[in-house]
Amino acid sequence: MTRLPLTVPLHADETPMSFVSRLGARHGVPMAKLCSDFGLSFRGVVNGDAGTLRRAARLAGADPDVLLDAAFVLSGSNLWSRRGTLLHRTVLRRERIAICPACALGDVAAEPKLRPIAAIYGRACWLLAPVRTCHLHRIPLTVVEKVDRPQRTHDFAWHSALLVPRLQEHVAAAVPRDPGALETYVLGRLEGKAVSPLLDPMPLASAVRLCETAGAVALSGPKVDIKALSADERLAAGGRGCEAITAGPEAFRALLADLMSQAAARRRMDGPSVAFGRLNDLLQLTGGEEAFDVPREILRDFVVANMPIAAGRKILGRVVGPRRLHTVHTLAQAHNVHRKTLRKHLKAAGLLADRHAAFSDHNVRIEAKAGSKIARQLEGTLSKAAAMEMINIPRAQMDVLVKAGLIIPQRSMDRFAAHDRYAIRDLERFMARLTARAVPAPAKDKRFRQIPTVAKICCCSAAEVVRLVLRGKVRTQINRYRYGYQGVHVELSGVRKAVRRPDTGGLSMRRAARAIGTSDLVLEALIAGGQVASFVGANPVNRCPQKLVARKEVARFKAKYVSLWRLSKQRRTHIATLKERLDRAGIKPAFDPDTVGARFYLLRQVKPRPRGR
Known part of the structure; x- marks a missing residue:
């Protein structure tokens, strides 16, 4: 192969893409054109x-072993290897180029005879996505903006040319920073250094992902949006995670304990997502990847040993055996025990200390076997679902009666931040009062209906109907085919009479419009214009606020005005003919027809005069 007349020096840490690209720049052609002209495969x-790469080295008179040593070799789908280290595409910059502006200026100064784009060369470490800092100059790498020209994707010299005019500006604006633990670890892995018994066996991409996720959760909380992190935030997260994990499994467990202690003191710690969030999500989503088996097993064991996980629950792909821990909350739920009462008995048994008084029921952890022994003695209340089943009441009706104070939970949700529980004796007392005056129902008595049906027909609340029953204001019957709340039938007419409100004395908009002899829209316009007065009153049936017009106001308006439509009916004259006659007589509408939407006239102007005058 013919050797090129012009060449560039090959550096030990230079990538083949950078070297061939600089060769092209030395001859004033793009990398793709150089490869095409000399039979090299781009x-x-x-x-x-x-x-x-050997042909490229011979073409430039360079050492092929040096070029091969720095190469990133395609080793599978989205996989490359360098010096025996397997690298997934997620830890490589394949479509964008990163450059240290200070190194670039040094390259230009070192090769004054070359054009800057031929002098600046790409270091292998710049292709690693986790590396965002120059370890020599301690400043951030500058990532060249992505351009929509696929043929230039890997042309290093062409990309560096975009930065050459502003290299001094980038160096001046750069803020010095420490590369961080993760960048140092990644470069060490690339050089074959073994430093972490936990991370070293993992593929580099998996190790980076684990460190960045763990660090992000430690710095920003369990719900952190990993994808939304900036480059600086990801750098800080990776460094924090790597520092915490590098030492090995025990260090990882210490990080988990720290994350768990950072969770809010009153948050329920009933699963790994509460404390570990995105870290738990990562290990859950990678359940089929062997690379994460060790950290997944560590997290699973930690969760089972330190959180109240129920037996049979699946944690990170594995079913949990017998429960090891209970909280006051889970123990109370398991035995239908009021948690406040449970706390007193657990304290008396020595299972709770004084310091636990400040802890949430969800965060007081108790040895499962000892706690269950105490709780079995305290059973006696029902959950809302069980209480509804006991008295045969739908959820909607239960909520209405609870809100109205007719059924009172033994433990209030607002006060205890948990689900309400209801004493069996209170539910029995409520049903006894509800059915105290009820008589057996004869077959097919349509005068009596169920409480929800009566409330709907009478446009009132079920709580009002129940109060009437409890006060003995309406008659009740017991349906032999139903039990509990739904078996109580109430006299419809009695409830309707009891809940109806007195008439307000006004007409609805529809009735007022018909009385005046116009439409609803015209009446609205008359009210808006002040020609008709209205007021807001309660509907006597459904008690909803509605706009009304007083009967006196309707009479006043009709005594003073008449619509063209009503006048035409009175005179038995076509409305258009009558309008023409009124116009010829010079009688104008009392209100602007365009504003009101109809023609109204003063009655005294259109009323015929008596004969003989």
Whole structure:
């Protein structure tokens, strides 16, 4: 193969893509054009093909072993290897180029005879996505903006040319920073250094993902949006996670304990997502990947040992055995015991200390076997679902009666931040009062209906109907085919009479409009214009507020005005003919027809005069 007349020096840490791109820049052609002209496979250069790189080295008179040593070799679908380290595409910059502006200025100064774009070379570490800092100059790498020109994707010299005019500006604006633990670890892995018994056996991409996720949760909380992190935030997260995990499994457990202690003191700690959030999500979603087996097992064991996980529940793909821990909340639920009472008995048994008084019921953890022994002695209340079943009441009706104070929970949700519980004796007392005056119902007595049906027909609340029953204001019957609340039938007419409100003395908009002899829309316009007065009153049936017009107001308006429509009916004249006659007589409407939407006239102007005058 003919050797090129012009060449560039090959550096030990330079990528083949950078070297071939600089060769092209030395001859004033793009990387793809150089490869095409000299029979080199562009893809072979990008994917580290050994034969292609040897021909490129001979073409430039460079050492092929140096070029091969720095290559990222395609080793499978989305996988590359360098010096024996397997790298997934997620930890590589394949479509964007990162450059240290200070290193670039140093390259230009070191090769004054070359054009800047031919002098600046791409370091292998710049292709690693987790590396965002120059370890030599301690400043952030500058990532060249992505351009929509696929043929230039891997052309390093072409990308560096976009930064050359502003290299000094980037160096001046750069804020010095520490590369962080994760970047240092990644570069060490690339050099074959073994430093972490937990991370080293994992593929580099998996180790980076674990560190960044754990660090993000530690810095920003369990619900942190990993994808929304900026480059600086991801750098900080990766460094924090790597520092905490590198030492090995025990260090990872210490991090988990720290994350658990950071959770709000009164949050229910009944699953790994509460404290570990995105970290738990990561290990859950990667259940089929062996790379995460060790950290997944560590997290699973930690959760089972330190959280109140029920037996049979699946945690990170594995079913949990017998429960080890209870909280006051789970123990109370398991035995239908009021938690306040449960706390007193647990304290008397020595299972709770004084300091637990400040803890949420969800965060007071108790040894399961000892706690269950105490709770079995305290059973006696029902959950809302069980209480509804006991008295045969639908949920909607139960909620109405609870809100009205007719059924009172033994433990209030607002006060205890948990689900209400109802004493059996209170429910029995309520049903006894509800059925105290009821008589057996004869077959098919349509005068009596169920409480929800009566409330709907009478446009009132079921709580009002129940109060009438409890006060003995209406007659009741017991349906032999139903039990409990739904078996109580109430006299419809009695409830209707009791809940009806007195008439307000006004007409509805529809009735007022018909009385005046116009439409609803015209009446609305008359009210808006002040020609008709209205007021808001309660409907006597459904008690909803509605706009009304007093009967006196309707009479007043009709005594003073008449619509063209009603006048035409009175005179038995076509409305258009009558309008023409009124116009010829110079009689104008009392209100602007365009505003009101109809024609009204003063009655005294259109009323015929008596004969003989």
